[in-house]
Amino acid sequence: MAIFGAKQVLWRSFTTVASHPLRVCIVGSGPAGFYTAEKILKRHQGSQVDIIDRLPIPYGLVRSGVAPDHPETKNVINQFSRVAQSGRCSFLGNIALGSSISLVELRELYHVVVLAYGAESDRVLGIPGEDLKGIHSAREFVWWYNGHPDGRNLDPDLKSTDTAVILGQGNVALDVARILLRRTSELAATDIASHALTALEQSSIRKVYLVGRRGPVQAACTAKELREVLGIKDLYIHIKEADLKITPADEEEMKSSRIHKRIYELLSKAATAGPSQPSSGQRELHFVFFRQPDRFLESYDKKGYVSGVHLEKTALKGVGSGKQIAIGTGQFEDLSCGIALKSIGYKSVPVDGLPFDNQKGVVPNVKGRVLSDNSGDPTSIENGLYVCGWLKRGPTGIIGTNLYCAEETVASVSEDVEQGVLGPATNSPKPGREGLLQILEDRKVRVVPFSGWERIDKEEKRLGSSRNKPREKMTTWEELLKAASE
Amino acid sequence: MIKTNRGCSSNGRALALHARGTGFDPPHLHGSVLRHQIMLISRLSRAGFFIAKELSRGGYTFLSRTRFRQGSCGQCQHSPLELLPETRAFQWAIFQKRHDFSTSASNNASEGGDGQKETISVTFVSKDGEEIPIQVPVGMSMLEAAHQNDIELEGACEASLACSTCHVIVMDMEYYNKLEDPSDEENDMLDLAFGLTETSRLGCQIIARPELDGIRLAIPAATRNFAVDGYVPKPH
Numbered sequence: 010m011a012i013f014g015a016k017q018v019l020w021r022s023f024t025t026v027a028s029h030p031l032r033v034c035i036v037g038s039g040p041a042g043f044y045t046a047e048k049i050l051k052r053h054q055g056s057q058v059d060i061i062d063r064l065p066i067p068y069g070l071v072r073s074g075v076a077p078d079h080p081e082t083k084n085v086i087n088q089f090s091r092v093a094q095s096g097r098c099s100f101l102g103n104i105a106l107g108s109s110i111s112l113v114e115l116r117e118l119y120h121v122v123v124l125a126y127g128a129e130s131d132r133v134l135g136i137p138g139e140d141l142k143g144i145h146s147a148r149e150f151v152w153w154y155n156g157h158p159d160g161r162n163l164d165p166d167l168k169s170t171d172t173a174v175i176l177g178q179g180n181v182a183l184d185v186a187r188i189l190l191r192r193t194s195e196l197a198a199t200d201i202a203s204h205a206l207t208a209l210e211q212s213s214i215r216k217v218y219l220v221g222r223r224g225p226v227q228a229a230c231t232a233k234e235l236r237e238v239l240g241i242k243d244l245y246i247h248i249k250e251a252d253l254k255i256t257p258a259d260e261e262e263m264k265s266s267r268i269h270k271r272i273y274e275l276l277s278k279a280a281t282a283g284p285s286q287p288s289s290g291q292r293e294l295h296f297v298f299f300r301q302p303d304r305f306l307e308s309y310d311k312k313g314y315v316s317g318v319h320l321e322k323t324a325l326k327g328v329g330s331g332k333q334i335a336i337g338t339g340q341f342e343d344l345s346c347g348i349a350l351k352s353i354g355y356k357s358v359p360v361d362g363l364p365f366d367n368q369k370g371v372v373p374n375v376k377g378r379v380l381s382d383n384s385g386d387p388t389s390i391e392n393g394l395y396v397c398g399w400l401k402r403g404p405t406g407i408i409g410t411n412l413y414c415a416e417e418t419v420a421s422v423s424e425d426v427e428q429g430v431l432g433p434a435t436n437s438p439k440p441g442r443e444g445l446l447q448i449l450e451d452r453k454v455r456v457v458p459f460s461g462w463e464r465i466d467k468e469e470k471r472l473g474s475s476r477n478k479p480r481e482k483m484t485t486w487e488e489l490l491k492a493a494s495e
Numbered sequence: 496m497i498k499t500n501r502g503c504s505s506n507g508r509a510l511a512l513h514a515r516g517t518g519f520d521p522p523h524l525h526g527s528v529l530r531h532q533i534m535l536i537s538r539l540s541r542a543g544f545f546i547a548k549e550l551s552r553g554g555y556t557f558l559s560r561t562r563f564r565q566g567s568c569g570q571c572q573h574s575p576l577e578l579l580p581e582t583r584a585f586q587w588a589i590f591q592k593r594h595d596f597s598t599s600a601s602n603n604a605s606e607g608g609d610g611q612k613e614t615i616s617v618t619f620v621s622k623d624g625e626e627i628p629i630q631v632p633v634g635m636s637m638l639e640a641a642h643q644n645d646i647e648l649e650g651a652c653e654a655s656l657a658c659s660t661c662h663v664i665v666m667d668m669e670y671y672n673k674l675e676d677p678s679d680e681e682n683d684m685l686d687l688a689f690g691l692t693e694t695s696r697l698g699c700q701i702i703a704r705p706e707l708d709g710i711r712l713a714i715p716a717a718t719r720n721f722a723v724d725g726y727v728p729k730p731h
Binding site: 079081082084085087088231232233236267268271407408409412413 | 649650651652653655656657658659660679680682683684686687689691
């Protein structure tokens with residue numbers, strides 16, 4: 010009803026407009042969302058693009074994913090903010106797809122809807138003991154130290170143990186290890202959330218294990234992050250020499266992948282570079298290869314809490330095309346720890362009315378065009394609905410990956426607009442932003458515009474400057490919403 | 496002299512279109528003795544160039560501060576010399592070639608602000624294959640030059656070596672060999688570049704120098720197909 014009402018109100022204003030602007034809504038304001046916006050604005054001069062986000066703040070994982078000690082990676086925010094400030098683009102925060110507004114409604118309001126809301130959940134191991142206290146997903150931990158308003162209450166216990174196990178060896182795992190092991194005096198000068206800094210200052214964790222199912226040739230991290238963690242001051246690095254032995258299949262893998270070869274070389278070098286024993290009180294980082302978690306162990310004296318991981322040794326098996334997977338060998342060993350962080354991948358969450366491939370955790374699509382079902386039939390396309398970023402291709406890649414991803418999706422949008430595939434819809438006006446704001450006003454949803462974020466930004470920077478930090482992040486919804494309106 | 500950090504075989508890195516009869520392996524690793532000697536000579540001549548550059552640093556400071564065109568970046572400074580006619584720049588380039596380098600640089604320094612500005616010719620080849628010739632002041636990075644000339648080259652991390660979005664492909668091996676070897680940090684980022692080739696570099700790390708006059712740089716197109724290459728469950 011609300012839509013029709015809004016439409017009626019707006020109809021008159023549109024009759025005076027000579028041509029109808031292409032109304033585009035992008036859901037999610039991370040790199041995928043902003044790159045999509047930038048490219049649509051460039052290719053469609055008459056378009057009007059709205060980027061909506063669940064949070065009152067933009068930039069997605071650039072703010073809540075990129076580690077606080079990687080400020081240079083966040084420079085891309087400057088480019089994104091220029092997009093948001095351009096006349097034909099609006100950032101509208103604090104709008105949750107699915108509760109503030111439904112997907113069906115958005116598609117009514119806009120000619121084109123691009124979903125770029127990423128992956129806000131986690132893959133699970135599906136092994137016994139996964140619900141024990143002291144086990145967190147790396148995503149939650151990252152949100153916590155990056156001051157995501159939904160991560161603030163994680164409160165990981167870093168004080169009752171000296172050992173943390175991280176399952177996974179990708180970049181997120183390395184980020185988490187680095188944050189746990191790096192000197193807090195160095196972290197204090199970053200935009201790390203203050204609650205996290207305090208907890209890390211009081212942390213008793215000295216030993217971190219990075220556990221991977223496969224070997225050093227298959228590690229999923231990138232060289233920059235590995236070099237960084239290996240270069241932490243006064244850190245003892247342990248890599249078993251036996252794990253560094255390579256097979257002809259490994260050599261084949263390295264030949265076809267420059268990054269894997271360089272990662273292996275870095276690890277080999279690190280294995281022999283340092284002393285063979287840690288000095289007393291020295292922090293330790295152990296790379297554990299060829300182990301997969303079988304179950305989590307519960308503490309005897311602290312019921313309901315994790316006390317270790319039961320690991321199965323693995324061996325590699327070729328599965329064709331030079332790929333090798335880990336196979337359990339039936340041999341087990343225990344690794345004690347007081348906290349376990351699962352860094353085994355993010356997972357996207359579907360919304361009502363959106364076709365979703367639960368197995369792959371992505372929206373079925375062809376070049377960004379959303380397909381009506383998972384049958385793989387490329388002809389059953391959801392008109393005017395597109396995806397980009399992790400929701401489209403799964404939770405892998407770096408910020409720059411979204412550049413190419415957005416290019417592909419926007420090429421599909423343009424093709425459809427130019428060929429009139431979107432049907433009569435593109436020839437008729439759509440309410441767009443005004444219609445959306447009308448509905449949200451009726452529902453008493455408080456929209457935070459880009460100027461609201463600019464107020465938050467200014468205040469965070471002000472708070473940070475007094476503490477020698479680039480910014481002091483506001484980490485609760487209340488704080489953020491209050492600062493946005495002040 | 497020869498760095499070892501990239502002394503690795505690059506089998507599989509190059510695109511088919513980059514195979515130029517030397518096979519997949521970089522010539523400096525697996526080439527003949529003759530190749531090695533040629534490489535060494537070119538490296539030595541580069542060293543000579545650097546000495547010249549150091550000697551004429553004063554001139555460079557001046558040059559790098561005056562920009563060819565006003566761009567959108569914040570650090571840009573206005574210059575009354577912005578509208579240097581292309582023909583003049585071209586003549587200047589020829590002038591450079593004919594003269595001993597250090598002489599021309601010192602000439603430049605002594606001439607001060609009379610409008611002479613040392614630039615080199617660079618051709619960008621866009622994603623669509625369009626050739627865009629521009630003049631780049633010596634000392635300026637190719638990323639900056641691209642931006643000042645409205646050439647679509649991304650620079651997500653703003654030249655802080657934290658991304659690979661300004662990836663360019665040096666189109667001639669001869670020019671690629673004139674560049675300094677990439678640092679570990681640049682190589683770390685190149686690892687992640689799309690469509691990496693034998694002669695890939697980051698645009699922010701290629702700084703205009705007289706001997707690069709005539710360099711051609713291709714901006715790689717998004718050749719990767721996400722529909723096929725998309726989601727791969729990542730075992731750890």
